[in-house]
Amino acid sequence: MSAFDFDLFVIGGGSGGVRAARMAAERGARVALAEEYRMGGTCVIRGCVPKKLMVFASELGEAAEDAARYGWQIEKGGFDWPGFQERLARELDRLEGIYRANLQKAGVTIFDQRAVLADPHTVRLADGSSHTAAHILVATGGAPFKPAETPGIELAITSNEVFQLAALPERILIVGGGYIACEFACIFNGLGSHVTQYYRGAQILRGFDDESRGHLAELMRARGIDLHVGTDVEWLRPEPGGGIRARAFDGREAVFDQVLYATGRKPNTAGLGLEEVGVELGRWGQVIVDDYSQTSVPSIYAVGDVTDRVNLTPVAIREGAAFVETVFGGNPTKPDHENVPSAIFTQPEYGAVGMTEEEAREAGPIEVYCASFRPMQGSFIGREERALYKLIVCRRSRRVLGCHIIAPGAGELIQLAGIAVKMGATKEDFDRTVAVHPTMSEEIVLMKTPVRTA
The missing domain is CATH 3.50.50.60 (FAD/NAD(P)-binding domain)
Structure with a gap:
């Protein structure tokens, strides 16, 4: 019989915490999770998901204009913000329900209240109750920052x-x-x-x-x-x-x-009792962890934005999975933070993976391949906006060190380019790949002459 109430207590119901809790429970661990707001965390409730739905909505006005230029008889009206808000709220409720259902299906005990650390093995809830655990995982994410010194x-x-x-x-x-x-x-x-x-x-x-x-x-x-x-x-x-x-x-x-x-955002660590129990925090309040997400207190771990490593939802999920593999799988696993693809959902989008040109210049001799052009779908109707495709190549190994794309759909494109960069593809591997024509993405395999070297 264990001396603890739970094998694992997770503080935070965002992507990293939920993944860790569910995976540990599926391995047979007794798991509890506390979340003071809504299940799903920043990404699902007030981050990636609602933002991307707003991105979709914001693109359709221009799409209606483009459709008219292509010959469709379109009458464009104003944007129905209340109608969009109502549909968005329903979607977020649906997604939160899925997160909660998956935890319950795995056997995780859920506490819908704030939790703080009382000691290295004890969590105290807002209702005054306390629960002990062999391991505690802090996955409280981050919060937006406003400069308090600005008047008003x-x-x-x-x-x-x-x-x-x-x-x-x-x-x-x-x-x-x-x-x-x-x-x-x-x-x-x-x-x-x-x-x-x-x-x-x-x-x-x-x-x-x-x-x-x-x-x-x-x-x-x-x-x-x-x-x-x-x-x-x-x-x-x-x-x-x-x-x-x-x-x-x-x-x-x-x-x-x-x-x-x-x-900017700051790690959400205020008032959690971390420093009081001996957990080391960084300058901005981030939880300091080792390569295995373990803090300075052996029983306490942390994953996701609260550690301020690579602040992306898929990275938090990977960190949560690596934690479970390390602690409950007996297989020490480090989360991989190298060559993580990312996308900025501007208009047009910006997708990036690997090094910037500036970083690569510091690392050694490079070649830079770059193309800027008007995509076919825009140039046909007189749009002047230009896409940008850029590859940064190591002159010694010929490996593609970085890929940067600014174009419609760049977020989708960089996911696939990210596989090649992660595998260590060379510029010649790109060159040997036959282009898919007519597409924007074919440009990534058609750039034959470097625009500059360094």
């Missing part, structure tokens, strides 16, 4: 609130230059809002490939997004006639219906 910051919303807006804003200011800020700038632009975006850095999407960042910024401006870099909000004030007045550090002022801050 309480007037702004974050990505947590954006899906519950009562009305579609006519004028919206988006503050930030990361992928969340850029995605929402494109979403609201596509839905018909007038979008202004401020970013204090020199260029959007810090950490991504420089050439690709510049290309996408120009495409966003060409679509009507009023993008300003090198500036930030000085203050926000309520406008007497309604709305929010924002003043930038460069002196410009304007009134907006909503101000959305997408200036």
Whole structure:
């Protein structure tokens, strides 16, 4: 008979925590999971899933315009925000139900309340009860960050609130230059809002490939997004006639219906009792873990965004699975964080895998292959928007070190390119592959001459 109530107690019902709980229970472990909000975490409830559905909605206005140019008799009306919101809420309820049902089917005990650590083997719930476990997994994710020092910051919303807006804003200011800020700038632009975006850095999407960042910024401006870099909000004030007045550090002022801050996320560790029981935290509150997701307290592990390693849902799922394999499978397994493909769902999308050109230059001699062109479906109806395809190749090994695509459907394309890069494909492997014609993606195997070397 075990001395503990459970073999595993998971704090957090997001993608990583749910995967770990379910897999451990399916191996015969006695598992409990506590979630204080809604099952599914940020990704399902207020992140990837609702955002992508908004992306789909925002693209259809342009699709209607394109259909008319192709010859269809289309009468384009306005966007029904309340109708979309109602359907979105039903879909999120459905998905949450699936997450909950899968946990229950696996035999996981669910506590719908906040949980904190009392000691290395004890979890205390909001109702005052305590439960012991041989292992505790922290999977509490991250939360949006707003700079408290900005006067009037309480007037702004974050990505947590954006899906519950009562009305579609006519004028919206988006503050930030990361992928969340850029995605929402494109979403609201596509839905018909007038979008202004401020970013204090020199260029959007810090950490991504420089050439690709510049290309996408120009495409966003060409679509009507009023993008300003090198500036930030000085203050926000309520406008007497309604709305929010924002003043930038460069002196410009304007009134907006909503101000959305997408200036980063922080690990959700506040008040969990982690430091009190000896768990080491980093500068931004992230849980410090080793290669096997174990913290400085041997019985406590952490996966997902709360560790601030690679903050993507599929990575959290892989980390959760590796944890179960290590602790309950007797097979020490490290989650693989190398060459993780990612997609930014702007319009057009940006897909990336592997190194940026800047990173590759630091690693050794490279060749850069690049093509920019007007996709057939757009050029036929007079659209000037250009796609960008880019491969970064090691001159010594000939391996493709990085692939960057800015084009419609780039998120789908980069998944397949990611397999080749992960396998260590060479430029000659790409060259030997016959093109699929006529497609945009054929360009990835048709670039024969490097545009530059380094």
